[in-house]
Amino acid sequence: MPTETFEFQVEARQLLQLMIHSVYSNKDVFLRELVSNASDALDKLRLAALRDDTLDADVSDLHIELETDQDARTLTVRDNGIGMSYDEVGRLIGTIANSGTAAFLRELREAQDGAGTEGLIGQFGVGFYSGFMVADEVTLLTRRAGERQGTRWTSRGEGTYTLEKVDDAPQGTSVTLHLKPADPDNQLHDYTSVWKIKEIVKRYSDFITWPIRLVGQNGQNGEKGDDGEASAPETLNSMKALWARSREEVSEEEYHELYKHIGHDWREPLETIQLQAEGTFEYQALLFVPSHAPHDLFNQNFRRGLQLYVKRVFIMDDCEELLPPYLRFVKGVVDAQDLSLNVSREILQQDRHIRMMQRRLTKKVLSSVKSMMTDDAERYATFWREFGAVVKEGLITDPDNRDALLAVTSFATTHGDDGTVTLKQYVERMPDGQDDIYYITGESRESIDNSPHMEAFRERGIEVLLLTDPVDEVWVDAVGEFEGKALRSIAKGEIDLGAREDEQSEGEREKQAEDYAGLLGWMREQLSEDVKEVRLSTRLTVSPACLVADSSDLTPALENMYRAMGQEVPRTRRILELNPDHALVKGLNEAYGEREDRSDLSDTAELLYALAVLAEGGRPKDPARFVRLMADRMERTL
Template identity: 80%
Template sequence: MPTETFEYQVEARQLLQLMIHSVYSHKDVFLRELVSNASDALDKLRLAALRDDAPDADTSDLHIEIDVDKDARTLTVRDNGIGMSYDEVGRLIGTIANSGTAEFLRELREAKDAGGAEGLIGQFGVGFYSGFMAADEMTLVTRRAGETQGTRWSSHGEGTYTLETVDEAPQGTAVTLHLKPADPENQLHDYTAPWKIREIVKRYSDFITWPIRMVPEQREGDDTTPEPETLNSMKALWARSRDEVSDDEYHELYKHISHDWRAPLETVRFQAEGTFEYQALLFLPEHASHDLFTQGHQRGLQLYVKRVLIMDDCEALLPPYLRFVKGVVDAQDLSLNVSREILQQDRHIRMIQRRLTKKILSAVKDMKANDAERYATFWREFGAVLKEGLITDTENREAICAVATFAGTHGDDRPTTLQEYVERMKDGQDDIYFITGESRQSIENSPHMEAFRAKDIEVLLLTDPVDEVWVDAVGEFQGKRLRSVAKGEIDLGTDAGKSDGEKEKQTEEYAGLLGWMKEHLDEDVKDVRLSSRLTVSPACVVSDTGDLTPALENMYRAMGQEVPATKRILELNPDHLLVRGLNQAYTAREDRSGLVASAELLYGLAVLAEGGRPKEPGRFVKLVADALERTL
């Protein structure tokens, strides 16, 4: 049959140029694409042989071979797989010329960002053409297993391609790239260099089932034929049984993908079977990375499809609160775009994420139950980030609550779970009490804790920034409300020794002072009232029930959000000598300047006691100095 020349349509030529110059973020992936196509061809031949569909096929040594000719500047990827017939070459390799490209280009032009464009390009299976990123001409010679004649295809990736029948062609397919001229200033893209071929195969195709071989360069003066070198390990640890893999092998893989010199804290294996099959090998690190909480933190698992690396950091496979997890997912089939780099968001990805999330939380739960020391290490390093899931992942909130532990005041240094807290609650206690702050020491000494300490009521001590948010998002646990000891009115009966009449009389006694202080401190407080939570301190400031805490306000501002300042409530301890003296001075209509200074000083002390800062530190220092001077 004579050589036939086929012309690409105008839209197809535009699409080809766009694909060659724009789709791939790394040129090296062209070799990955060609090797993957060769691997698919070998898989198809093996399946055909099992079905007796290719009785004359040679399956004795199925492999992929890469040949490099430096002088001719050619690179050939050859396989002895299923091969293609003349019609299949025209249909499969000519896919880019199929109908529909005009509509595709119209949608592409309407895409406003590169991500949208790549998503559209992903609808077309033209990975073969990625070779034109490195070559200015590509030639393909193929013979379908069981047939006697082969087919030769050739193109410069511009306006046309040719097809012809050839009498002599080995079984399988050989793709030869006539590489573009060498760039002396960019040796990283020298695809005639054996080291470069080894690097690409090791990175993307190391776990492919079939051997990938390369004939080493002939050494000058050496007449012996070099033995082919196998470039890939073919050892996908996740595809082997547990008994076949040692801990050292797992640890080496973890170190390779995480760049961590330490062994992982936990190894988690998972295999899903059925209509959609995939395998996962996950690792929980022993230490948090330094950038775990930074915006640019690189997260995600390595994604393989049929043992071919598709993405280094596939964020879609795990929720952000599990961003510390490292590992590999290998799926049998996924919807990929042309470059195999950007995953289409489909139900399979969402399903993988849900199942891996549950598996990881289950592994943490088992660690907590069976190895207290390792769990303590895990929670110290990753507890703060895991608690983000209490805000964002309502589906797994109960599972996260089951593995989360918190410092508390229940009598020892051992952290407690919410379940354990509920089991220790006193009779008649309806709420789970907590306090947030920057450190355990500061919040343990907070005046808000005095009544709880006096009544021996347990309080959770929450010191991570995320604690300010998740407690409101969760709201309750097993019907028990999560309640801040620094918010709203709290009456634990610390003044139980007073009769109702005494309480009413005390309220009337302080009414004038409270009203005057509220008026004088109006710029800073929304109310001044007597406190039932203080037993030792003279005063404290609390947030109203529905208001943001100061720490949460600062957090939002740090994220660039506009948050109006919220006035707090000043609570006074009516049994404290300082407050009694202030009330007596107010009742006696003594020097108002001294009374004003004392009121501002009392408020400033309350702000300092919870770790805050007086609005005017210089004035506050002067008030303290003046007060000390009067005592001398």
């Protein structure tokens, strides 16, 4: 068969160069990644054979083989799993289809330490390329189960690769690394050494459920027995299912390595959660909460779900039905005893046992977060910083667990620069006479800190929750109240904080309302396209004006969110509130009362409205006109 030469996709070529010239502190991870890929291939073949009894594939002895040749300086990782077709090799090995490729390359370049860079390999699903850290040339030989023809792929990582169809390839995939020249001063990285291979497998892959066998090694001591014959392959891993063993039998390091294998992550998990359910429906679960959010957590195509096993038999990799979407960052394994081995995703969606498992696993994760919150403030702070925004989605979608979710949520507040407060803590320190839990939403802490809506609350020392995640715009309406206290936006509706001793009496306020009645009605007519009401404000102490929404109106941020999702939302006219104690507003009112022809005041009214829009982070509907009006007013002051 003719050999064809192809060029790597641009991103793949860049990635290869980074791998080849990398300065990884721990190059051993390449073997972990190749063994992990081989394990996945074996899982896929067993699953395919369960679902298709006509598949022409040998599943009698599924395993992984490692073979070294000291003379030729090669290391081969071989499996008899699902394999790949010719087209699949070109598509999967020659290009990087991962949508996070750009992010991967950026993070790989920016990572400052070896420990940081090594984990990015698996995290972004490009583990195969890690072989070029230790090899000058890589050869892949593969044949897809059920097919007759195989494929050979070869590359030196220099921009091109060759593809060749072959007739004598065994089922599965073998990756042969033609290792770089030996470094006599650094025997710790001799990957033809038996002890080195054993060490790596024991450290990273001992829990793999398939046997990892070290076959006869050329040029190695001990490759033959006493009778001169080649010794039998040695199984290097224990193949023990960690989730079926007690916590006393398993070290934290073993748990962490399992997490790294499952989660394609290099960092240790934040929390390890083990659950064993007995009774009418038995299952074991071993779950992990990561210590950082994956780069694509909020992408629509984010792969979520737990690994599902049935009686130690792998069924599927991303079983979404085992946890709700707001816990999609949790990784782990669930091993059920009473499900069918050929269970499909469609069946899982209707299975009552699966629903029962989801309820139990969800409660277990939330109770673990609650314990973290109580026992280790620093770990909880890390959890909430990384995953708080996604957990709050459950306040909208999971009313059954809303109380448990509210118990583990926390928020930035005006009564703390860096820390957060729970709703329970907020309620406990509410002063007498305060009936509502006040909050404000916005795009950033800086923008809402400077919001004019905050002025009266800051002056009176009333605590306000500062909500800056997009989901905050939605869940506050879904929840509504906490322990009988209404959740109240300080940017919606009328706010009555009560009068201070140094403030106006009720009679004085009524007189002020009469004095401004004419101006308010006139401005309502002038700005009728943009506002539905103009009124005096009780929430402003410094700014001249602000915009507020009616209690039932959508906020501008929520309107934009719906539009971004393709939903048509009518534009909401809001309420313009004026600060009657501000010199600009006082002057405008005096001018209004003194003049019969008020046409020249229209520009001032328009500017006042535009200033309120700018104060909340918006932009005037006609920026060019706003600039002209401002320039004209500034010129008059000179």
